[in-house]
Amino acid sequence: MDINSKVTVPTLYEWAGGMEKFEAWTDLFYQRVSEDSLMAPVFQSMSADHARHVAHFIAEVFHGPTTYSTEEGSHYEMIHHHLGKHLTEDQRQRWIGLILDTANVVGLPDDPEFRSALVGYLEWGSRLAVINSKAGVVSEQADAPMPTWGWGETGGPYIP
Numbered sequence: 001m002d003i004n005s006k007v008t009v010p011t012l013y014e015w016a017g018g019m020e021k022f023e024a025w026t027d028l029f030y031q032r033v034s035e036d037s038l039m040a041p042v043f044q045s046m047s048a049d050h051a052r053h054v055a056h057f058i059a060e061v062f063h064g065p066t067t068y069s070t071e072e073g074s075h076y077e078m079i080h081h082h083l084g085k086h087l088t089e090d091q092r093q094r095w096i097g098l099i100l101d102t103a104n105v106v107g108l109p110d111d112p113e114f115r116s117a118l119v120g121y122l123e124w125g126s127r128l129a130v131i132n133s134k135a136g137v138v139s140e141q142a143d144a145p146m147p148t149w150g151w152g153e154t155g156g157p158y159i160p
Helices: 013-015 018-036 049-061 069-072 074-080 091-105 114-132
Strands: none
Touching: 013 018, 013 069, 018 049, 018 091, 049 069, 091 114
């Protein structure tokens, strides 16, 4: 390889397979959540578009299109969806288990680098959701930037 050549590292969004993959993932996940006795009560009043909004949100966080922030909401609004929900640690852990299992079913990449970034984001986001769901929490960060997530310590996908 030429010493001046640069290897282009795909974004997490690109590596995952694009919007179609994110939408399939969240569609199936929210179908499964609606059938789970611990999780169904949390999501019973969600709009029919909820899964699609979450797909667009996570895709944008993973450096995909800005569909969520330009057409559907902001990070501030996403935080506000969790206010007053009183989420428990058991629910958070079930959510993590279900969403990761669904990632396997829809075929999201299972290489260690991608999964490290995915799990890191899901852990961070789900813990933030639990914190923001507690009674008395008031989020005043109307200008909170959209989070972005990358490859972290691995620097990119594993390519044998």
